[in-house]
Amino acid sequence: MxxxxxxxxxxxxxxxxxxxxxxxxxxxxxxxxxxxxxxxxxxxxxxxxxxxxxxxxxxxxxxxxxxxxxxxxxxxxxxxxxxxxxxxxxxxxxxxxxxxxxxxxxxxxxxxxxxxxxxxxxxxxxxxxxxxxxxxxxxxxxxxxxxxxxxxxxxxxxxxxxxxxxxxxxxxxxxxxxxxxxxxxxxxxxxxxxxxxxxxxxxxxxxxxxxxxxxxxxxxxxxxxxxxxxxxxxxxxxxxxxxxxxxxxxGGHAPVVICEDADVDAAATQCAAFKFRNAGQVCIAPNRFYVHENVAQRFSDGMVEAARALVLGDSQDTATTMGPLTLASQRDRVEKLSDETVADGAKCLTGGCRPASRNKGHFFEPTVFSDVPDGSRIMREEPFGPLAPIATFRDFDDAIERANSTPYGLSAYGFTSSQTKAEALSAKLQAGMVGVNTFMIAHAEAPFGGVDHxxxxxxxxxxxxxxxxxxxxxxxxxx
The missing domain is CATH 3.40.605.10 (Aldehyde Dehydrogenase; Chain A, domain 1)
Structure with missing residues (x-):
């Protein structure tokens, strides 16, 4: 044929x-x-x-x-x-x-x-x-x-x-x-x-x-x-x-807990790479970033730098590192959610709109927010797009509780240099799959799937x- x-x-x-x-x-x-x-x-x-x-x-x-x-x-x-x-x-x-x-x-x-x-x-x-x-x-x-x-x-x-x-x-x-x-x-x-x-x-x-x-x-x-x-x-x-x-x-709505003792620069690099992969249209994408307040600025700076380094363009161009949203309806949904997040009081650190250089295609800029309220819709619903909301925490147990606050349980992630905290992240994060200091959780030889909704x-x-x-x-x- x-x-x-x-x-x-x-x-x-x-x-x-x-x-x-x-x-x-x-x-x-x-x-x-x-x-x-x-x-x-x-x-x-x-x-x-x-x-x-x-x-x-x-x-x-x-x-x-x-x-x-x-x-x-x-x-x-x-x-x-x-x-x-x-x-x-x-x-x-x-x-x-x-x-x-x-x-x-x-x-x-x-x-x-x-x-x-x-x-x-x-x-x-x-x-x-x-x-x-x-x-x-x-x-x-x-x-x-x-x-x-x-x-x-x-x-x-x-x-x-x-x-x-x-x-x-x-x-x-x-x-x-x-x-x-x-x-x-x-x-x-x-x-x-x-x-x-x-x-x-x-x-x-x-x-x-x-x-x-x-x-x-x-x-x-x-x-x-x-x-x-x-x-x-x-x-x-x-x-x-x-x-x-x-x-x-x-569906999923994966949280990421960035502990104070994490390698913050490496965490930001990894988080940006996996958040914006496939323009954020990944079921196990990191979607909600809970960052210890003492390292939040450094982490946010790293995410913004990585987001701005991405090259938006045609999928057949080898220089392109992020393509469009697959569907126009999904692009429109992401755009509305981005506007809502700012209206809720969050700060848009980069992105937040369609790229001015593209008058065709379902493109939306890789976007990073800080100071995102827990009650904002982006913290409760999967964006399925290139939107990265960052919130801060002071207490580890509080971060875990907020990470577990949605009915979804597909994947969850944490970054720490402490083995004790690594074990705690694995035990306490409510998800079918947990990545500690990594997002590589999909393997042919390992079970893939979620719990709850x-x-x-x-x-x-x-x-x-x-x-x-x-x-x-x-x-x-x-x-």
Missing amino acids: NATTPSLLIAGRFRPSTGQPPAEVINPCTEDVLWTAPAAGPDEVAEALHHARQAFPKWAAVHGWERAKVLRGIARAMERKKSDIARALSLEIGRPIAQSDGEVAIAIEQFDWFAGEAERLFGETIPSRQGGRLQAVPEPVGVVAAFTAWNFPVNLIARKIAPALAAGCPIICRPSEQTPLTSTLIAEACVEGGAPAGVVQMLHGKADIVTPLLMEAEEVRKISLTGSTRVGKMLLAEAAKTVKRASMEL SGMGREGGRQAILDYTNVKLTHFMAA
């Missing part, structure tokens, strides 16, 4: 068109149309479900070592397509090309990791007190429906396809409407890597058409979502109607594959 054409993948075949109206994909850097994408309708959803249902018993019966070969085949196919995938990703969401290349590399690791998990997916034998033996065996849960967001369109979908295939489950993916070419290239890699027809299927299209049909289907036994808490609640309510298993990676289940690590299995117990007794 033509690699530049977004297409559906159903039963091992690519479809560049359907009977539904196609959707335009807008370049967030230029606001020009990149391409159009086909949209799945009820007929395409029904067909994908039919083929997934047929594929399930065959794929479930494939030995884990053979599944692993397919997963590694997909990884190698993605390596061959790496530059094409990175370019599509960069164009569709506006992320600088070098950063896009890095995401593809991380996604490839998911397939390699879960190839190993497929090979070591064993049950256990338990001696029975009543005689005989107890056997607990993991079995694939069934057909999986996966829903992913646009901000990490390669890694998010890889985190769902890889463990599903490793466990023996066919998967139907509905990626974001903003990233159809990126998703098509991943689908191509799955086919080239050896995934049988019906085991991996890709349905582009409107959420209000595709998603309800997948949710009401009895044959779909598990759903996996990366998205907002609002959407997660809606899907959980629908999942209850057919008792589907659910994994949810939902940030979701349930884990992606990555040895824990993730278990979310795609049921455990069957058999008690064997001698006749």
Whole structure:
């Protein structure tokens, strides 16, 4: 097929068109149309479900070592397509090309990791007190429906396809409407890597058409979502109607506690790099900065210096270090939130507006605020943009309490040179993942996920594959 054409993948075949109206994909850097994408309708959803249902018993019966070969085949196919995938990703969401290349590399690791998990997916034998033996065996849960967001369109979908295939489950993916070419290239890699027809299927299209049909289907036994808490609640309510298993990676609002004894200059450099990565559109981005009052000025100065050093520009320009917001609606939301923060009494130290040099594109300057009140909306809601609010604290326990003041619990961070405080940050910060003196918390070999309103289940690590299995117990007794 033509690699530049977004297409559906159903039963091992690519479809560049359907009977539904196609959707335009807008370049967030230029606001020009990149391409159009086909949209799945009820007929395409029904067909994908039919083929997934047929594929399930065959794929479930494939030995884990053979599944692993397919997963590694997909990884190698993605390596061959790496530059094409990175370019599509960069164009569709506006992320600088070098950063896009890095995401593809991380996604490839998911397939390699879960190839190993497929090979070591064993049950256990338990001696029975009543005689005989107890056997607990993991079995694939069934057909999986996966829903992913646009901000990490390669890694998010890889985190769902890889463990599903490793466990023996066919998967139907509905990626974001903003990233159809990126998703098509991943689908191509799955086919080239050896995934049988019906085991991996890709349905582009409107959420209000595709998603309800997948949710009401009895044959779909598990759903996996990366998205907002609002959407997660809606899907959980629908999942209850057919008792589907659910994994949810939902919204976050990560706090950062900068202790007085931290390496402040290094902390500011790291905080700025990760805050403004992907223009702040990262679920685990540091969002609320609680800085000890004795080092707040130095930290703020470092954040401002790093923010001003960023180069805003077209995602295909290698000199660009920060691109635009992916959606115009998100840019507008960030702009409103920035204005509200100043109105609440915060000081805007840098940024706070659209760049004067850009009259097209969804750009917004990297922005740093100081003296931000705890009651300001930016301290309560995830900005999902390049806004960095700084507040100060005097007492460590007070900082922890304020850090834990939202219902979100995806990630949290702290900077300190004290091992005692490092242990306290790990123990007291209420989040599924904590980084101490680092933001590197996403690894293929480690569990990724949140608690409370940030979701349930884990992606990555040895824990993730278990979310795609049921455990069957058999008690064997001698006749």
